[in-house]
């Protein structure tokens with residue numbers, strides 16, 4: 001199966017900027033961004049981020065306010081704070097042997113850096129890869145990582161896979177199946193997450209008076225390290 005997959009990848013690989021580097025920091029940035037944001041939105045933001053902060057040391061030296069501004073529009077802002085904290089950890093102590101010790105780095109992100117930057121013998125399994133593995137029952141090695149990701153993202157889709165275009169269809173026991181809709185994400189509209197996002201957006205524009213803002217959202221953002229309060233004035237944390 002793997003050979004058929006790699007042959008398909010040779011013709012259909014997605015052209016993604018983070019595949020042109022083996023710099024662990026650049027890979028880490030891309031994986032943080034990709035955790036909850038679509039590839040097409042990430043690509044230009046990834047390039048802009050690296051232009052502004054090309055090294056771990058450069059990012060480690062910057063302020064919370066600057067990373068929040070640079071992250072704006074990508075959503076789930078906590079990732080920006082964790083990425084900065086991870087850079088500070090690496091700048092101070094070097095890369096840990098177990099990358100999951102870094103803030104915001106789980107098993108998948110650690111494996112992705114290990115594979116794509118350090119070329120270690122590990123297959124990073126994200127949701128796209130997991131889906132292809134489960135449906136085919138196939139065994140694939142680390143060399144197939146990017147190919148599995150691309151197949152899952154463009155052919156072996158979550159609900160209605162395009163089995164007619166799939167290089168694995170001859171031996172796939174799931175060929176032709178349809179799959180129930182995924183569980184819907186909880187509504188953003190009207191949620192506390194939305195209130196937090198709106199509040200953070202307002203303060204990112206400029207410091208605001210506390211009594212003009214959503215107090216609960218301000219408090220939650222302050223506790224999480226996004227905002228600071230000086231008297232009546234709320235601003236981005238330094």
Ligand code: SF4
Nearest residue numbers: 156161163166169172
């Ligand atoms: S044959 Fe269909 S279900 Fe099987 S891996 Fe290919 S796209 Fe997915």
